[in-house]
Amino acid sequence: MSELTTAHAPAAHGSAHGETSLGVDSRKLGIWAFLGSETMFFGALIVTYLIYKPVNAARSDAQLPHEMLGINFTALLAAILLASSLTMVLSLASIRKNDQKWFTIWLAATAGLGLCFLGGQVYEFTHLYHEGLTLSSSLLGTTFFVLTGFHGTHVAIGVAWLLSVLFRSRTLGYNVAEHMDVELVGLYWHFVDLVWVAVFTLIYLLP
Numbered sequence: 001m002s003e004l005t006t007a008h009a010p011a012a013h014g015s016a017h018g019e020t021s022l023g024v025d026s027r028k029l030g031i032w033a034f035l036g037s038e039t040m041f042f043g044a045l046i047v048t049y050l051i052y053k054p055v056n057a058a059r060s061d062a063q064l065p066h067e068m069l070g071i072n073f074t075a076l077l078a079a080i081l082l083a084s085s086l087t088m089v090l091s092l093a094s095i096r097k098n099d100q101k102w103f104t105i106w107l108a109a110t111a112g113l114g115l116c117f118l119g120g121q122v123y124e125f126t127h128l129y130h131e132g133l134t135l136s137s138s139l140l141g142t143t144f145f146v147l148t149g150f151h152g153t154h155v156a157i158g159v160a161w162l163l164s165v166l167f168r169s170r171t172l173g174y175n176v177a178e179h180m181d182v183e184l185v186g187l188y189w190h191f192v193d194l195v196w197v198a199v200f201t202l203i204y205l206l207p
Contacts, residue, residue, distance in 0.1 A: 025180060027180055027184060028180070028183065028184065028187070031184050031187050031188065032187070035187065035188070035191050038154075038191065039191075041150075042147075042150075042151070042195050042198075045143075045146060045147045045150060046147065046198065046199070046202060048143050048146075048147075049140075049143040049144065049147050049202070049203070050202065052139045052140055052143050053140065053143075055139070056138055056139060056140035068127075068128055068131045068133060071204050071205075073120070073123075073124065074124065074200060074204050075200075075204075076120070077117055077120045077121065077124070078196060078197070078200045080113050080116050080117050080120070081113070081114075081117050081155075081192075081193050081196050082193060082197075083113055084109075084110045084113035084114055084117070084189065084193065085189065085190055085193045087106045087107075087109040087110040087113065088106070088107075088110045088186050088189050088190065089186075090102070090106040091103055091106035091107040091109075091110060091182065091186075092179075092182055092183065092186050094106055095174050095175070095176070095179045095182055096176060096179070097176070098175055098176045100169075100173075103169070103174070103182075104166070104169060104170070107162060107165065107166050107169065107182070108166060110162055110189065111159050111162040111163050111166060114155055114158060114159040114162065114189075115159055117155055118152060118155055118156060118159065121148070121152045121155075125145070125148075125149075144203070147199060147203075148199065148203075151192070151195055151196060151199055154192050154195070155192055158185070158188055158189050158192050161185045161188065162185055162189070165181050165182060165185050168181065
């Protein structure tokens with residue numbers, strides 16, 4: 001009877017997702033696979049932008065975002081997003097030490113910096129629109145807004161994910177042994193930051 005009971009007992013807390021044959025948590029392997037597909041997605045958008053950038057730059061009425069807006073404001077947005085990667089690292093380090101107070105503070109700071117970035121991108125898009133750069137003004141405008149718009153969408157998804165983890169931390173809580181949700185959103189957030197570094201370099205820094 002005892003053997004039957006043991007055989008049908010529910011899985012221990014924390015092992016429901018288990019590990020793959022590679023010894024990696026299945027949830028973490030899943031997010032890595034997802035990020036791999038996202039890398040190919042953004043790679044296609046970046047290559048498309050780079051193909052049309054010199055074509056549009058050669059036109060007499062070329063519309064170049066870094067000349068219309070200036071690099072300082074976008075550099076500030078890049079600094080904000082990079083700072084959010086640091087607060088994400090500090091948040092994960094805090095929960096690994098079971099420091100609930102600083103885990104919450106750093107996680108909320110990460111979401112706040114993400115919201116600041118989105119607000120800045122809304123201002124950027126509005127300014128460029130009034131300067132005449134729109135989705136239909138040129139091929140450069142199309143590729144620029146599609147690339148940066150999709151990145152902004154990913155940031156918005158990341159902020160929503162961060163806030164959901166923050167809400168769960170206030171209701172159910174995380175601890176040293178159970179914080180995979182924090183690791184997963186951290187991986188996604190660092191990926192979004194790395195994509196922005198590539199986008200910022202290609203659009204605003206390279207001639």
